[in-house]
Amino acid sequence: MPSVPATATTGGTDATDVGTVTARLRVSATRLARLLRRQGDTGLSPSQLSALTSIENHGPMTLGALAEHERVAPPSITNVVAKLEDKGLVTRSPCASDRRVAHVSTTAAGAALLDEVRQRKDVWLAARLGELSDDERERLAAALDVLDHLTGLDRP
Amino acid sequence: MPSVPATATTGGTDATDVGTVTARLRVSATRLARLLRRQGDTGLSPSQLSALTSIENHGPMTLGALAEHERVAPPSITNVVAKLEDKGLVTRSPCASDRRVAHVSTTAAGAALLDEVRQRKDVWLAARLGELSDDERERLAAALDVLDHLTGLDRP
DNA sequence: TATTGTTATACTCTATAACTATA
DNA sequence: TATAGTTATAGAGTATAACAATA
Numbered sequence: 001m002p003s004v005p006a007t008a009t010t011g012g013t014d015a016t017d018v019g020t021v022t023a024r025l026r027v028s029a030t031r032l033a034r035l036l037r038r039q040g041d042t043g044l045s046p047s048q049l050s051a052l053t054s055i056e057n058h059g060p061m062t063l064g065a066l067a068e069h070e071r072v073a074p075p076s077i078t079n080v081v082a083k084l085e086d087k088g089l090v091t092r093s094p095c096a097s098d099r100r101v102a103h104v105s106t107t108a109a110g111a112a113l114l115d116e117v118r119q120r121k122d123v124w125l126a127a128r129l130g131e132l133s134d135d136e137r138e139r140l141a142a143a144l145d146v147l148d149h150l151t152g153l154d155r156p
Numbered sequence: 157m158p159s160v161p162a163t164a165t166t167g168g169t170d171a172t173d174v175g176t177v178t179a180r181l182r183v184s185a186t187r188l189a190r191l192l193r194r195q196g197d198t199g200l201s202p203s204q205l206s207a208l209t210s211i212e213n214h215g216p217m218t219l220g221a222l223a224e225h226e227r228v229a230p231p232s233i234t235n236v237v238a239k240l241e242d243k244g245l246v247t248r249s250p251c252a253s254d255r256r257v258a259h260v261s262t263t264a265a266g267a268a269l270l271d272e273v274r275q276r277k278d279v280w281l282a283a284r285l286g287e288l289s290d291d292e293r294e295r296l297a298a299a300l301d302v303l304d305h306l307t308g309l310d311r312p
Numbered sequence: 313t314a315t316t317g318t319t320a321t322a323c324t325c326t327a328t329a330a331c332t333a334t335a
Numbered sequence: 336t337a338t339a340g341t342t343a344t345a346g347a348g349t350a351t352a353a354c355a356a357t358a
Contacts (some may be wrong), residue, residue, distance in 0.1 A: 016297040022282045025296070026192060026274070028303035033189030036182060043314040045348070058230060065318065076349050078318060100357045118182070126178045133169050136302045140174040140181070142298035146292045147184035150284050151191060201325070220339060232326050234341060256334045256339040 011124045038126040040117045044087075047072065052089055052106065056114055060105040061092070089113060195280040196273045200240075202227065207236045208245055208266055216249070216261040245269060 042049055047070070054069050055061060061069070067077040081104055084090040090109035095101035106114075129137060148154045199203055211217060211227050217225070223233040235258055240246040245266035251257035262270075286291060289299065304310045 001177055004353075016280055016291070016294060018285050021293065021297050022278045023274075023284060023302065024304070025285075026277055026281055026302045028300070028307050028309060029185050029188040030192060031307040031309065032181075032185040032303065034316075035187060062316080067317095074317065075319080075351085077350075090188045098316085098358070100164070101170075116180055118179075122175070122178045125182055129174050129178060130183075132302065132305065136305060137174070137177065138172060140302045140306075141177050141293075143302075144177065145294045146183070146211045146288065146296045146299075147188065147291060148180070149288065150296075151184050151336055153184060153186040153187065163341080201327075223340095229327055230340065231328085231342080235325075254335070254339085258340075 039121045060103040195277045216259040
């Protein structure tokens with residue numbers, strides 16, 4: 001019994017019913033993400049990893065911008081960035097034009113750590129994909145752009 | 157450039173290449189799970205929510221079994237269960253045959269809370285699915301059993 | 313005076329070590 | 336003596352409030 005009833009616009013069979021697709025996709029996406037996360041131990045705390053990832057994705061940022069992006073209070077970012085700096089994963093550069101401001105960027109070591117984690121996850125996931133049949137892999141490949149669309153990855 | 161090269165067994169085009177599918181699926185699954193998590197605020201800490209979910213999924217458990225399942229130290233479970241009990245989401249029942257042991261189970265309120273969270277996520281996700289074209293929804297539906305297979309949901 | 317970031321402090325979460333009750 | 340769980344205590348992590356430096 002789907003938690004969200006099918007709308008009048010769908011008109012599919014039970015398996016393509018929006019409510020059914022919703023609940024199944026919610027469960028498998030959550031589960032897959034958890035399995036992936038389990039492959040990616042970094043020695044960093046969740047906030048440290050999240051901040052490092054954001055810095056890499058967005059490029060050099062001020063501490064304030066980073067705090068806002070991480071939805072975290074300014075003192076927490078001070079702390080997180082200090083830890084990342086201690087580990088040599090990010091560097092701070094004081095802003096020349098406004099000396100209150102500091103920008104943080106990933107170091108080569110920081111980028112390498114993130115890349116290594118992604119690779120470890122990819123190795124695990126590729127092995128799981130290897131266990132699928134050709135037909136299954138094709139159906140999965142055919143749905144990838146739908147997942148991109150769903151998560152906004154088609155318009156970054 | 158995919159992090160994991162295509163194997164000799166695939167022979168697909170670039171879009172169905174295992175390395176490409178791997179990286180794209182990793183990113184979109186992670187992203188979808190994060191978006192879902194953002195819809196599901198419960199007022200519980202991550203460990204409390206995780207423990208409550210495990211108790212619901214597995215049925216009544218001893219504290220020790222729960223600690224092991226959550227990969228957490230025994231004193232942490234004592235604490236987590238105490239908080240959940242304070243909120244009326246779980247109950248403890250002392251074991252009749254071994255009075256050192258206590259079992260925990262979800263209350264009706266605990267089950268209702270979990271259900272409400274799932275429903276909130278489903279409402280959000282169903283709205284996103286509603287933005288897809290019929291063709292996209294069909295391709296997604298056709299890949300659901302693959303995701304189940306991938307995450308072990310086909311053999312629970 | 314407003315803004316950026318830090319320091320001071322308190323609270324939550326989780327761990328290890330020592331303990332209690334039961335087997 | 337061994338086991339299930341709790342209490343004592345310490346170390347992260349993050350928040351609010353007060354502060355310092357700069358604009």
